[in-house]
Amino acid sequence: MDLDDLDLALLRLLLEEPRAGHREYARVLGVARGTVQSRIARLERRGAITGYAAQVSPxxxxxxxxxxxxxxxxxxxxxxxxxxxxxxxxxxxxxxxxxxxxxxxxxxxxxxxxxxxxxxxxxxxxxxxxxxxxxxLRGRVPYRVLPLLQQVRGER
The missing domain is CATH 3.30.70.920 (Lrp/AsnC effector binding domain/regulation of amino acid metabolism (RAM) domain)
Structure with a gap:
């Protein structure tokens, strides 16, 4: 899947600030809210975004x-x-x-x-x-994707 810099920046915001909302993402990225909404919809359709859920501790x-x-x-x-x-x-x-x-x-x-x-x-x-x-015995590194996203962004 081809992700451009805006897609990667949006994914990072979604991971770092999942409750911020589309308006805030648009403000931080310097794009229109409609752009954020369409990008998120496209990322969902393509399977880059697989869901939205609170992480609950067993x-x-x-x-x-x-x-x-x-x-x-x-x-x-x-x-x-x-x-x-x-x-x-x-x-x-x-x-x-x-x-x-x-x-x-x-x-x-x-x-x-x-x-x-x-x-x-x-x-x-x-x-x-x-x-x-x-x-x-104890969790040491929780499930995470942000370091992969940062690595992909660094390769560009």
Missing amino acids: EALGYTVQAFVHLHLAQGMLDDVTNRLAHVPEVLEAHSTTGEGDVLCRIAARGNAHLEQIVQTLLALPGVVRTRTEIA
Whole structure:
């Protein structure tokens, strides 16, 4: 996807000041509000902007343990298993992977006993052969995209 300097500047503002609003973005960028609105709509259509949501801490909801669970699957079961994972509320995200395991899940649990229950639920899914679990001790670098955007801007 080709992004020009205005697109990159707008994306940066959206990441840094997500609640500022179109009028403020237009003022900072020195363009018309209609330009901001049309650029944002285009970035959404092209998939550069994938959503707008508050980031809620699982810990604030009582889910104090986060873990990464590698799922080893039976041949040909990837789609079926991932469809079932979408119905397990404690699965925060899941990615098909290369290397050890076929799917890597990020899990939120209320404690270690709850985590064990979740792992047992995952093991009971048709197509899951075995799991390997790693408990996260503390988050060190949160999910972020801004450094990538800054790198792309620096390459221009």
